[in-house]
Amino acid sequence: MLIAIFSDVHANYDALQPVIDAYRALDPPIEKYVCLGDVVGYGPNPNECCELVRELDATTVVGNHDAAVSGRMNYAYYYDAARNALDWHADRLEEKHHQWLQSLPYREDFEDVAFCHGSPINLEEFEYVFNLQQANELITHWEELSHVTFIGHSHLTKSFSLHPDEGAREIMGPKLEFDDEKKYIVTVGSVGQPRDNDNRACFGVYDSEAKSFEFHRMEYDIRETARKIFESDLSSDFAKRLFFGI
Numbered sequence: 606m607l608i609a610i611f612s613d614v615h616a617n618y619d620a621l622q623p624v625i626d627a628y629r630a631l632d633p634p635i636e637k638y639v640c641l642g643d644v645v646g647y648g649p650n651p652n653e654c655c656e657l658v659r660e661l662d663a664t665t666v667v668g669n670h671d672a673a674v675s676g677r678m679n680y681a682y683y684y685d686a687a688r689n690a691l692d693w694h695a696d697r698l699e700e701k702h703h704q705w706l707q708s709l710p711y712r713e714d715f716e717d718v719a720f721c722h723g724s725p726i727n728l729e730e731f732e733y734v735f736n737l738q739q740a741n742e743l744i745t746h747w748e749e750l751s752h753v754t755f756i757g758h759s760h761l762t763k764s765f766s767l768h769p770d771e772g773a774r775e776i777m778g779p780k781l782e783f784d785d786e787k788k789y790i791v792t793v794g795s796v797g798q799p800r801d802n803d804n805r806a807c808f809g810v811y812d813s814e815a816k817s818f819e820f821h822r823m824e825y826d827i828r829e830t831a832r833k834i835f836e837s838d839l840s841s842d843f844a845k846r847l848f849f850g851i
Contacts, residue, residue, distance in 0.1 A: 607633060608715075610793050610818075611808040612641035612722070612757025614658070615670070616648030616694065617797030617847075620806040620825045621657055624796050627823055631810070639713070641757035641793060642668025642722035645706070647687070647843045648797055649833035651694045655702040667709035668722040668757065669731040674698060675706035678729075686840035693838055716813060719751035723758040725790075733759050734790050740765035740773035743790065753789045753818075755811070760800035762807060762820060764791040778820040791818055798843075804850035 609628045614621050628635050638661045645651040651674070658665060673680040673691045675698075680691055698706075711728035712721040719725055724732040724739070726746050734740055734756060743750065744767050764781060765773045767788045776789075783789055794807025801807070805822040812818070831844035 606636045606813040607631070608637045608639055608811040608813060609635045609663075609808070610639045610641065610720070610755050610811055611796050612793050613643045613668070613760050613795035613797060614640070614648075614654050615643055615646050615795070615797035616651040616654050617830050618648075618650035618653040618657070619827075619830045620797045621654055623823055623825050624806050624808045625657060625661065627821065628808070628810075635810070637715075638663035639715075639720050639755070640665040641720055641755060642666050642709075643670045643757060644668070645674050645694045645698065646670030647690055647839070648830065649837050649839065651697060652699050652702060654797075655698070655705065659702075659705060664713050664715075664720065665709055666713055666721055667706065667711055671706045671709060672731075675703055677707060686842060690839050690843065714751065717752040718811070718813070719754040721754065721756055723756060725750060725754045725756070731758060734765070735759040735761050735763045735792065737765070737773050737775065740767065740775075740790060743767060744769060744773065747788070750788045752785075753783055753791060753811075753816075755791050755793055755818075757793055757795065759792055760795035760798055761792055762794045762801050765789065778818075780817060780819045783816040783818075785816075794820065798847065799850045800846075802850050804848060
């Protein structure tokens with residue numbers, strides 16, 4: 606089975622639509638869609654992005670921005686621009702999308718694979734896993750980990766193999782293959798706000814039979830997304846960073 610896995614759309618409709626089109630053009634076809642959260646936050650089109658993800662009937666887990674906008678967490682400690690963006694989204698989000706975000710689980714499992722927004726431990730804390738120290742800390746929870754855990758949150762493409770004797774090791778794409786003797790944390794990157802110095806939308810495909818995952822990148826109309834942000838009450842920094850992939 607080919608499973609489309611994407612994350613951190615962040616209300617960037619102009620990135621999400623071409624990514625979905627690319628998924629639909631794949632041969633053999635995608636059989637399952639998974640969104641790892643943060644459909645909203647930062648960008649100019651929260652309603653349109655919620656609608657697109659829901660139309661896919663994607664298995665979706667809640668991200669921290671989704672939780673904040675839908676009233677599931679206190680975000681008073683976020684920095685001003687992010688907090689203001691969350692307020693802006695919460696005010697504009699249609700009620701049906703509010704209810705959808707409120708209903709999303711923190712984790713979903715499929716066969717020997719887990720899907721969550723941040724670390725699979727302490728799910729409601731949305732902890733990051735983007736360096737070796739954080740990855741090594743997960744080995745103490747070996748029995749709780751699925752064979753492969755797909756996450757988002759950092760907007761990076763950092764991935765790690767885990768083994769009780771070998772510790773954590775960083776593994777590099779664009780294609781990852783998974784050994785039965787190890788466990789893995791795979792960060793799938795961001796559709797709507799990449800931060801790995803590549804401004805193209807990032808998304809991936811998991812092959813459940815081959816036990817492999819492949820990253821894909823796609824250019825999109827960054828200028829159009831930036832224009833919408835500049836014309837809104839959102840921070841202009843959210844537009845500027847899109848051009849640099851940071």
